[in-house]
Amino acid sequence: MNYKVPFVDPAKNYLLLKNELDAVYKDVMSKGDLVYRHQLKSFEENLARFVGTKYAVGLNSGYDALHLSLRAAGIGEGDEVLVPAHTFVASCSAIVNVGATAVLVDVGKDFNMDASKIEEAISQKTKGIMPVHLNGYMADMPAIMKIAAKHHLIVVEDACQSLGSTINGKGAGAWGLTGCFSFYPFKILGGYGDGGAITTNDETVALFARRMRYNGEDRDTGEYHGHGFTCILDNLQAAFLDLKLKHLSEWINIRKSIAEKYRKEFSDIPDLLLPHYSNSGFDHIYQNYVVRSKQGNDFSEYLKKNGVEVLTQFRKPYYKYESLKLMDRGFPETEQLSKEVCSLPMNVEITAEQIQHVIETVRGFYKK
Template sequence: MKIKMLDLNQQYLSLKEDLIEKLNEVMMSTNFILGSNVKKLEDDVAKYSKARYGVGVGNGSDAIHIALQAAGVGEGDEVITSSFTFFATGGAIARANATPVFVDIDPDTFNIDPQKIEEAITNKTKAIIPVHLYGQMADMEVIKEIAEKHNLVVIEDAAQAIGAKRNGKTVGELGTAATYSFFPTKNLGAYGDGGMIVTDNEEVAENARVIRVHGSKPKYHHHVLGYNSRLDELQAAILNVKFPHLEKWSAARRERANYYTQHFNDMLKDIVTTPIEKEGNYHVYHQYTLRVPDRDALQAYLKEQGIATMIYYPIPLHMQPVFSDLGYSDGDLPHAEKAAKEVLSLPMYPELEKEKQDYVIEKIVNFYKK
């Protein structure tokens, strides 16, 4: 049996007619840049996030970068974030001419440890970027309290967590802004790149709109240094077709995650650690990630059995060569470093059949029973 990490073909076939119809409408309109589809998606995603404004941008990485700049973060500022995340988080801070300050994670959720945030605050700290990793929100109530105490900006990196909730609050409600990625593999994925900033702050939203069009307002008048980073009208049209299905897809991901968890806890409870969903959280399982012993050997074995897996992420950001000048050393952030050696993400998507999950479970059990 061959099992992919993600199979988008089934999703496409279920939406094919609607997608082709919507794309044809855009082609016939000849309105390809910042048209009605982008506006509709901005409005819908903002409303879904309990935010007043949505600003579509070119990709999720630009969303973080532009949100930081729009909130006034720049040269000389420090931004505290998790070391255990995709490079875009740290890269966006550096591209905004600020200094990333990496802190350790909660080993249960892989999200940033709020206690470590407070310890890292200096007189140069301007912002915090909590990353809602794998689809579970960080402890935003505590992070918000810390931010208010120290007058800090909070940009939620929600690239993997659209639709996630915590104690009745959704992504986008508790921060200065939240950022999404619509990369094709995301829970709400385009057929190319795309991203969005959502915020309740009118000034941040307006700044972001100006920055995404070369810093131009009005056209050809440039008062700030911006970028060419606009959400494409064709991608927005695709996302508008997909968006009404998001809640159903999130529920299906949770069902499949629970199925994995029940079986692993029954058969390998003392060997593998299944995802821990903190009380009050609604985890949308962008990834289903285990902690396992002999991770690399298990991954090689599963590949032989036709099962795709991924390691998100093998090198924490504080150990990346590009950030070597920040002065971190091996052992500085032990939980992030340990996670990087143990995590393994399994196939996860809404259409994943139980037959395939059973095969994955069987092979992992066989590996450890040997």
């Protein structure tokens, strides 16, 4: 279907920076700078500075960042790691794929791991916590770091949806042993294919990730330091991302102004729960603008029928898929919100007329 307001519009997004992107492409291609060149190093330095860590290591995906972080922390068979019941399945898969057990924890009204439910999920086998900063809003890191310190647990932040988000000025990805980022095309900092990164203050972890992304090889000495993977961030993607990173703060402001328009227009609708929270010091950068509608699918289908493309991630919680073999310990908030979630168009290429159309369509549904 051809939507009047698509969820995202990558071709239009390209036009915003066409001249600069084309110049980067020509530069990289004409010099043949394809793998492990200065563009990657430059992006890593700028990303680390932006997040507020000493190091950043460019990888092939957000999943690789999560997976290598767990390996760097020495997590494996016999260990348990806590992860939210409401997240993209990749967070949980990274835990399962290192041989550890994922122990799910319910979320709160902000869609993030409910810190008050963490301690009841901790056992003798628990080695780590993976809070996910969903939609651009951070999990309660001051509380989570306190619990982790008390129980001697490693924290790996899944910040794939929250580059640029902060709590009291401290960035997502700067709290735990590592922060994990995704540059999948529709992320707030999106490349033109898969991409990801680890941020960390730990030199050993950075070195481990640098070697493991290149089949275990240390590029400087040629020595192998273990069986690794092929998951280095491509140089061309790094060059594009480095350029786009310069615009990120400005783009976050655009997202915040769209969120503010939605808030003003929808806050008098009692059946619609909006993603605006009162945690002081927490900054929302609106990777996604996810509302909860009491009318569930009737609401999301009405929007789609009227030209507004919306996503309903995730109508079926991932732990309900039998093939994933996960333990459903009962997650009432996740169960409820999964029936209600609806992600409205939120991107920097949207026009004022398109925002108006979203507003009128949502209001139209509730006037019916």
